[in-house]
Amino acid sequence: MKIALIAHDKKKEAIIQFTTSYQHIFQKHQLFATGTTGKRIQEATGLPVHRFQSGPLGGDQQIGARIAENEMDLVIFFRDPLTAQPHEPDISALMRLCDVYQIPLVTNLAGAEIMIRALEAGFFAWRELVKEDEAN
Ligand SMILES: O=C(CO)COP(=O)(O)O
Numbered sequence: 448m449k450i451a452l453i454a455h456d457k458k459k460e461a462i463i464q465f466t467t468s469y470q471h472i473f474q475k476h477q478l479f480a481t482g483t484t485g486k487r488i489q490e491a492t493g494l495p496v497h498r499f500q501s502g503p504l505g506g507d508q509q510i511g512a513r514i515a516e517n518e519m520d521l522v523i524f525f526r527d528p529l530t531a532q533p534h535e536p537d538i539s540a541l542m543r544l545c546d547v548y549q550i551p552l553v554t555n556l557a558g559a560e561i562m563i564r565a566l567e568a569g570f571f572a573w574r575e576l577v578k579e580d581e582a583n
Pocket residue numbers: 453454455456480481482483484485500501502503506507538
């Protein structure tokens with residue numbers, strides 16, 4: 448599966464701990480991330496991560512574009528709800544596209560814990576069916 452990982456600055460440590468804890472699962476998937484998040488995850492885990500621009504420089508929009516092309520299966524976004532972000536419209540647009548295209552999105556650690564277990568349990572098999580349908 449293609450997984451997007453994004454974390455706001457105050458949530459960077461949390462996403463690093465999360466990806467480190469579940470490295471054995473993440474290593475079976477293709478990882479994508481906004482710039483700084485991806486760099487930190489790569490440094491901490493050694494996992495290969497395709498890095499887009501940093502969030503404020505368009506990274507959220509680049510991930511949104513992948514979603515619009517059905518090229519992303521899951522978005523794990525550790526949002527900071529207590530800090531104003533200069534690129535708030537980009538963040539809203541990304542979340543909106545997840546809803547438009549029915550892409551699973553979690554925006555906090557509690558949701559991510561459940562989602563990663565669902566991923567490992569095979570609950571994402573339907574994504575392959577959607578893609579097969581589109582190809583026909
Ligand atoms: O701002 C972000 C998401 O909206 C995250 O961007 P970085 O991973 O580059 O810090």
